[in-house]
Amino acid sequence: MRCASCLSPNPDSHRFCSQCGAALASPATAAPAWGELKVATIFFADIVSSTTHIAGLDPEQAMEQLQPAVQRMCDAVEVFGGTVVRTLGDGILALFGVPHALEGHARLACEAALALQQAFAGNQLGLQVRVGLHSGQVASDPQAVDAAIGGGVHGRAIHLASRVVGVAEPGGVCVTVDCLALAGGACEVRALGLHTLKGIVEPVEIHALLRMKSDAPDHHFHQAALSPLRGRERELAALQDALARAEKGQGAVIGLSGAAGTGKSRLCFEFVQWCRTRLVPVTEVRAQLYGYATPLAPVLALLRGWFFHMAPSDDAAAARGRINARLARFGVNAADDLALFAEFLGVADPAAAPCSLDPKARRARLLALFGDMVRHSGTSPSVIVFEDLHWLDEASAEFLDVLVRSVAGTRTLLLFNYRPGYQAPWPALAHFREIHLADLGPADTEALVRHLAGGHAEWQNVFALIVERSAGNPFFAEELVRSLLPGGASDAPDAHSLEALVRALPATVQAVIGARIDRLGATQKALLHICAVIGKEIPLPVLQQVARYLAGQIERELDGLCEAELLELLREIVGERRFGFHHPLIQEVAYSTQLKARRASLHAAVAAAMEAHYSVQPDEF
Ligand SMILES: Nc1ncnc2c1ncn2[C@@H]1O[C@H](COP(=O)(O)OP(=O)(O)O)[C@@H](O)[C@H]1O
Ligand SMILES: [Mg+2]
Incomplete structure (x- = not known):
């Protein structure tokens, strides 16, 4: 081995250079090129009876037929954050969560599968696609995956996923129970029972994925299912104080910053409940995981809810009626402006003249009107809660900036939450304040775990371990407790396996x-x-x-x-x-x-x- 300092040769067994005394690099300390082990969701899609479709075609014609279809599959995957690992002549293998770990990988893979099926619905060639999803541990070589050179991913889970796709009906999506469990109740499915898959010893429980629930349970807290709030008295008091000021016309913006699972959403929820008891109207919107797949979605939700008071049941004409009535109250009557908003909100009147502005002018006009509307938003106080700004798309960020700047001096309180990686761009504004949400203290963590584990006397032995491992993060505490709940196994785990369960790392936390x-x-x-x-x-x-x-x-x-x-x-x-x-x-x-x-x-x-x-x-x- 050559010394990195003086380049003298040294026997491999030496740890220090015999010439200059510098420590010698062992293979472990050379610049790394290594693989990783991660839980990911594996996505297989293929075209049904592709050989029939290309029967009688030469290879070039066959490629021309199928390649655009395969490309469409890749697009659907990538828009939801997946990585295409391999394209086959008539299908793809993609991964969600590899090479880059992805929160919500199972849910995103389900969304991508449904989007893919939608893209193929009624296509002219009559092509039909099957999709199979499974979540499990995958060993990967990040460089090989990044470079899309194929290979680079290994594990029984990949093999299993490749068999699941065969169970799906043409136009259908099949998911294993492991994928479903990780999607966290976001999916509507039809159970297909246990299936024996080629090369897999144990039968596998498979479900047909029908649609995503628009109202996924993790988006809303249900009072009845919540453990009592621990700590956070100071933060809650700060929010209540901010509302009292907004009621006097000192509208403000509060950014609640904290790591995933520290309880940002929960604190907002508690505050919102309190506002509602005071009859202060609250509008809640959130940036979505992979927000840039659906740019502007939170802004549109805000406009529909907060400004135009649209109801979910409104059809396009009813929605236009609300837009026009509301804009009229702000003195906005020009046909061009009404058309602009109707088009922006996706309820344009096909019989009316479209807005005449070019795209750049449109955006400027929309932002200007939006700012005016916020500044004149009324005499009674209101609260807007905007969650998960770390996922905000760029187009929405532009509107948010106008919103923030325009609430100064109004009766509106804006409450944002985000993770520490997000840098709120308004520290210089006097009406902006950031509150950092720290982990819970040991006493509060213990009380929380005690509540979560309540009723399970057999968990007492692992109680201290859960407290130690969750270390003040309520989400981690909940996930560790959840991992102890019997998941299909009929036998209650003994003390030894309980400890192993608490020591294992829940896939969600990972x-x-x-x-x-x-x-x-x-x-x-x-x-x-x-x-x-x-x-x-x-x-x-x-x-x-x-x-x-x-x-x-x-x-x-x-x-x-x-x-x-x-x-x-x-x-x-x-x-x-x-x-x-x-x-x-x-x-x-x-x-x-x-x-x-x-x-x-x-x-x-x-x-x-x-x-x-x-x-x-x-x-x-
Ligand atoms: N102070 C708290 N006391 C009790 N439970 C809490 C507390 N904060 C959060 N939780 C619970 O922990 C889980 C994660 O909290 P959440 O607010 O979703 O985290 P975040 O939004 O910061 O990612 C939720 O189920 C929530 O009810
Ligand atoms: Mg949250």
Whole structure:
């Protein structure tokens, strides 16, 4: 092995250069190129009886027939965040959650499958497609997947998914029970029972996917199903105070920032309930996961609900009636403006003249009128709750900016929530204030877990473990408790398997945290992976030693990881900085997504670095 500092050759068994004394790089510390292990949703689609469609055609004609269809499949997948891994002559294999972990991957795959079927409905060639979905663990080589060179993904789950597609009817979508469980109640399905699939030992429970529920349960809290609110008194009081000011004409904007699962939506929900008891009208809108697949959707929802008071049952004519009446109250009567709004909201009058403005002028006019309407929105107080701004699409962001700037001095209170990665662009505005929602304290976490586990005396042994692992995040606490509920197994788990269940990482938690990790640049991600192997406490010199190939970048990248709330500075002991994970489950996700072989070589490098570091530490006594 050649020394990286002085380039002298050294025997492979040496850890330090015999010429200059520098530590020698082991294979584990070379710039990484490794695979990952993740839970993902696998998506197979193929054209029914494609051989009949291309019978009698030469290969070129066959390609001309089928290629546009395959392209359409790819488009449907990509718009919902999936990655096409392989295209076959008459179908595709795509993954949701690989190479980039994706929160809600099962749900997005279901949406994509339905969108795909819609795109093929009534096509002129009479082509019909089947889709099969399954969620499970996949080993992948991110570079191979990114480069779309095929291969690069492995695992029994892929094989299983390839069999599920055969169960689907032409034009249908089949999902396994594992995919359905991860989609979190968002799907309407018809049970197809247990199926024996070729090459798979156990029979597999399969469902036909009919449609997505427009009102997915995770979008709404149901009072009856909620555990009592713990903590958050201060934050709730701050929101109530902001409403009291808005009632006096000091409209404000509050940005509630906090990591996934800290309870942003719940706090908003509690506040909304309180507003309703005071008869203050509240409009709730949200940016959607993969918001850019449906740009402007939250703005349209806001206009329909808050401005124009449209009812879901309104047809186009009724909707136009409301638009015209409402705009008239603002003194807007020009036919062009009425047409502009009707077109924007998708209820244009086919008999009337279309708006005459060009696209750029339209947008400017819409934004100007929107601002005017917000500024003159009335004498009674109202609240707009806008959730999950971290998913907001660009076109909506433009409207949001106008909304924020226009509520100053009105009786409207805007309440936003978002995750820390989102930078609210209004810190300079006097009527904007950010509230950071921290994790719950130990007493509140314990009370929450006690409530969640209530009634299950047999869970008492793992109670402390759930508290420890959820570490103040109510969503993680709920997911860990949920993993203990019997999922089809008839036997109640014994104490040993209960502990194993709490120690396992719920796929939902893995996806939420994994998506944060996958958004990092390559260097930060590599560092985080090394930190996960080092352990709960990460002495900076040990990290520097293991990641020597990143010398000069490490401290800056660590700052980035701390800002992203993945790591934090724990303490500084005699000038030595030690870092830790912001949440224990972040370490686990960063650890468990690395392939075993990679972890093993990192463990060896970490052990050597620890030994070298502690053997040169001055005697502390
Ligand atoms: N302070 C709290 N006390 C009790 N349960 C909470 C609290 N905050 C959140 N929860 C519960 O934890 C889960 C996740 O909260 P949620 O508000 O959806 O998180 P976020 O919107 O920050 O991702 C919800 O089921 C919610 O009811
Ligand atoms: Mg939320």
